Structures are given as structure tokens and as C-alpha cells.
Amino acid sequence: MQNIDVLDRQILEVLSSDVKKSYAEMAKMFNVSTGTIHIRIEKLRQAGVIQEMTIKLDERKLGFDVCSFIGITLKRAKDYGGVIKQLESIDEVIEAYYTTGTYGIFIKVMTHSMEELHQVLTRKIQAIDEIQSTETLVSMQNPIRRNIKI
Structure with a gap:
């Protein structure tokens, strides 16, 4: 538009x-x-400019203390669609991006604790057969959080 x-x-x-x-x-x-x-x-x-009207939640006040970003390397590029479908079923995965560079997919994961992150990573994400490897980055804080400037 x-x-x-x-x-x-x-x-x-x-x-x-x-x-x-x-x-x-x-x-x-x-x-x-x-x-x-x-x-x-x-x-x-x-026109699709407004896709939905939502609220912003403070994840930490809801007990989600661990925010992490996980880079995913796929075994084969053609596995992208199937992996996305499987990631959609994991509640802790709140965002996913198809990227260029080192990772085929980059996801944002919110969990209550490091132990829960470990369980999500090993039992859910890394259990997806089409994933070759992952790299996890844990966010220490989120000092800038805003919508785009229009």
C-alpha cells in the first residue's frame, strides 16, 4: 500500500x-x-497494513524468565517447510525466521527456566530429524523493544 x-x-x-x-x-x-x-x-x-490488533505481554511478569534465540542448520534446504510445521507445534517457540547465512531458520524461544530451555531444546527441537544442528544464544536483557517507526 x-x-x-x-x-x-x-x-x-x-x-x-x-x-x-x-x-x-x-x-x-x-x-x-x-x-x-x-x-x-x-x-x-x-490493505494488509494492519494484520491484527494485539497487546504486548511482559513475559517476565508471567514467569518466562529465559529468552533465547536458536539458530538451526537443516540437513537439506528442502526440509524447511516440514521443520517449520513441527516448530509451530512447540508452544515455547514464539517466532521463526527463514534466514540467509549460517542458519536456515532462526527462532525465538521463551521458557520459565534454563532447565525448561534445556528440555525444550533436547526433547523437542533437536528431536526433529531434519535438523542437523543448533546454536543457542540466551538473552540477558531486552533494552530496546518497540514497533517500527512509521
Whole structure:
């Protein structure tokens, strides 16, 4: 979608920081009608710019104290689709990327403890036959966490 104007950008910026902001509040902020906000958001949804309206959770407050990134080397490039399907069934895998370079797949995993990470890695991820090897990086903290600047 190439014709995103100033109002669209303002709406996206507000929703990126506060998904609960009402249409009426945004209309007042931008000096337009509530109907205009509704139409613009619907247009952005239909264009695929807005894919879903979600909330951000603080994983640590929910007991998920270990964030790790795991680089996966596949046995064969053609195994990608099957491995992704199997990774989708592992609840602790919260993101996956198809990458260039050393790894074919790079995933983000959240667990409650290092012991749980070890179990997920050895019993679930490394148990996938099409995976040749993995490398795990544990995140110490997440000092920058934001949506893209629109």
C-alpha cells in the first residue's frame, strides 16, 4: 500500500503504542470524525497494513524468565517447510525466521527456566530429524523493544 497519508501514519503510530485507544479518542486527537477513523482503520486492515490488533505481554511478569534465540542448520534446504510445521507445534517457540547465512531458520524461544530451555531444546527441537544442528544464544536483557517507526 503506497498511499498512506499523514492521518494513516498518525493512526498507526497511536495504535502501535496503545491498541486500546478508542476511535473517539483518536478522532478528537486528530480533529476528524469517529467515522473517518473507522474507515481509515478498515482501509488499513483490508490493505494488509494492519494484520491484527494485539497487546504486548511482559513475559517476565508471567514467569518466562529465559529468552533465547536458536539458530538451526537443516540437513537439506528442502526440509524447511516440514521443520517449520513441527516448530509451530512447540508452544515455547514464539517466532521463526527463514534466514540467509549460517542458519536456515532462526527462532525465538521463551521458557520459565534454563532447565525448561534445556528440555525444550533436547526433547523437542533437536528431536526433529531434519535438523542437523543448533546454536543457542540466551538473552540477558531486552533494552530496546518497540514497533517500527512509521
